[in-house]
Amino acid sequence: MRWAATAWAAVSIAASTMPICAAAATLRIRVLDLAGRPLKDAVVYAVPDSPVPSTKPRTAIIDQVHRQFAPQVNVVQVGTYVDFPNSDNILHSVYSFSPAKTFVLRLYAGRTEPPIRFDKPGIVVMGCQIHDSMIAWLLVVNTPYFGKTGADGSVVLRHLRVGHYRVHAWDVGMRKASPPHNLPIVAGAPPRQITFRLKAGRMPQHGPTMPGMSAHHGM
Ligand SMILES: [Cu+2]
Known part of the structure; x- marks a missing residue:
């Protein structure tokens, strides 16, 4: 697993002081680069093992x-x-x-x-x-539980139901999201905090190009 060695690590951290709610949990996620600096606009999402009832498309x-x-x-x-x-x-x-x-x-x-x-x-x-x-x-x-980090590299996912989740993070320039951090959310458990460390992606300077074609002529 190449990411684990070079680009990614997840650490489970102690519960915060937020109030306990048995029906739905709160998950605070921080995304840092390998130097420990917060990554803004990183995407995080928590995929539950059991499907969430579908809602009207947004x-x-x-x-x-x-x-x-x-x-x-x-x-x-x-x-x-x-x-x-x-x-x-x-x-x-x-x-x-x-x-x-x-x-x-x-x-x-x-x-x-x-x-x-x-x-x-x-x-x-x-x-x-x-x-x-x-x-x-x-x-x-594949989940309604997702968000984007703010300038401090943090995002809070709310109203997670009890169950097992695979939590991923992604930053611009990564070809795929990080491997999952597996997280059980049990009834009555205090809110959890997870920290991801990602190799910060480099912001590309131009749009995608079809292989063998330029962006201008690739249409
Ligand atoms: Cu344009």
Whole structure:
């Protein structure tokens, strides 16, 4: 397991002082780089062993503002629809060659395209046909328990039901999420805290490219 040696470690830490709730638990997760610095906008998600009753599909928004996707890092549950408005007064497109979702929205202004449903888990990397510097990531995860870290590298997942969870973390530039930190949540247990240490991903300078093609001509 290469990650374990070079890029990843998870440490279970003592319970915090937050109130105990038997029906639903709170999980505080910190994501640090290997030097111990907090990683902002890292994605964490907790996958329960027993499926969570499905809810009505949700819609998320990835906008295009000042020639950048906003937000650049995103996470949704499998089955979520994502709307891609364009708030700039120039044309943009959106494309992905990622196996989890391959699609193209050809050049458009405003909001002309219907939302896209993301129906498979995985990492989707998106670009714009005419602006090489535009890039966005979408993690599609098999759980309603997910979040993104703030500037302090922390995120809190709430209302986890009793059960066993596999908790993962991911940062931009990682080809896949970390191996799981296995975590039982038992009735009446105090909130837990987990720390991930990731090899910080390097922010790519341009959108995804189809193998053998440039970003401009890969459409
Ligand atoms: Cu663009």
